[in-house]
Amino acid sequence: SQKIEQNSEALNIQEGKTATLTCNYTNYSPAYLQWYRQDPGRGPVFLLLIRENEKEKRKERLKVTFDTTLKQSLFHITASQPADSATYLCALDGSSASKIIFGSGTRLSIRP
Amino acid sequence: DAGITQSPRHKVTETGTPVTLRCHQTENHRYMYWYRQDPGHGLRLIHYSYGVKDTDKGEVSDGYSVSRSKTEDFLLTLESATSSQTSVYFCAISESVQTQNQPQHFGDGTRLSIL
Numbered sequence: 417s418q419k420i421e422q423n424s425e426a427l428n429i430q431e432g433k434t435a436t437l438t439c440n441y442t443n444y445s446p447a448y449l450q451w452y453r454q455d456p457g458r459g460p461v462f463l464l465l466i467r468e469n470e471k472e473k474r475k476e477r478l479k480v481t482f483d484t485t486l487k488q489s490l491f492h493i494t495a496s497q498p499a500d501s502a503t504y505l506c507a508l509d510g511s512s513a514s515k516i517i518f519g520s521g522t523r524l525s526i527r528p
Numbered sequence: 529d530a531g532i533t534q535s536p537r538h539k540v541t542e543t544g545t546p547v548t549l550r551c552h553q554t555e556n557h558r559y560m561y562w563y564r565q566d567p568g569h570g571l572r573l574i575h576y577s578y579g580v581k582d583t584d585k586g587e588v589s590d591g592y593s594v595s596r597s598k599t600e601d602f603l604l605t606l607e608s609a610t611s612s613q614t615s616v617y618f619c620a621i622s623e624s625v626q627t628q629n630q631p632q633h634f635g636d637g638t639r640l641s642i643l
Binding site: 457516 | 532561563568569570571572573576586618620631632633634635636637
C-alpha cells in the first residue's frame with residue numbers, strides 16, 4: 417500500500433538558519449505532492465504544490481523539491497523565524513483523483 | 529481563509545451515545561472530506577463527498593456514516609460512539625472535479641472525547 421514517511425517527528429533549529437524537512441514515499445508514483453502547515457489547535461493550511469515533472473518550486477522563503485527517482489520531497493525554509501514554528505505535513509495524491517494521503521508531520525521549532 | 533465552519537468545536541460524551549459533527553462551507557466547493565487526526569497517525573480519511581447525496585468511504589470508515597443533503601453541509605455521524613473514536617476531526621473542501629492541482633482547505637477541527 418502507499419506509504420508516506422516524514423522521517424523527523426521534531427526538528428529544532430536556530431533562527432536565521434535554513435530548515436529542511438523530508439518526505440519519503442513508497443509503493444506509489446504520485447502525480448503531485450503538497451505541503452501544508454498546521455498550527456496548534458488549527459486545521460492544516462496549504463503552502464505549496466509540486467508536480468511530478470517539476471524539480472523545484474519556490475514561494476517567498478519556501479522551496480520544495482521533488483525527486484521521483486529517490487521518491488522524496490524536501491521542504492526548505494530559508495532565513496527561518498520563530499513564527500515559522502509549526503507542524504508541517506506532506507501529502508500526495510492517493511488511489512483516486514478525489515483523495516490525498518497525508519504524512520504524520522514534522523514539528524518544527526525555531527529558537528531565537 | 530476559506531469559509532469552513534465546524535461545529536461543535538469541542539464535545540465530551542459517553543460511550544454508546546450517538547454523535548453528529550457538522551461541517552458548513554460557504555465556498556460552493558464540490559468535494560468535502562472528513563478526517564480524523566491522532567498522534568502518530570497523521571490525518572486519515574474517514575469519508576468524502578463528491579456532490580449532493582454522493583459519498584464514498586475512506587481509509588477508516590468503520591463506525592462512521594455521513595450525509596450531504598446540501599452542497600454546503602456535510603455531516604459526520606458516530607452511531608454509537610466508542611472510546612477509540614476519541615480524536616480531533618477535521619473537515620476539508622476542495623474545488624474542482626479533479627483534485628490534482630487543487631489543494632484542500634480545512635476547518636479548525638472538532639475535539640471529541642468519548643468517556
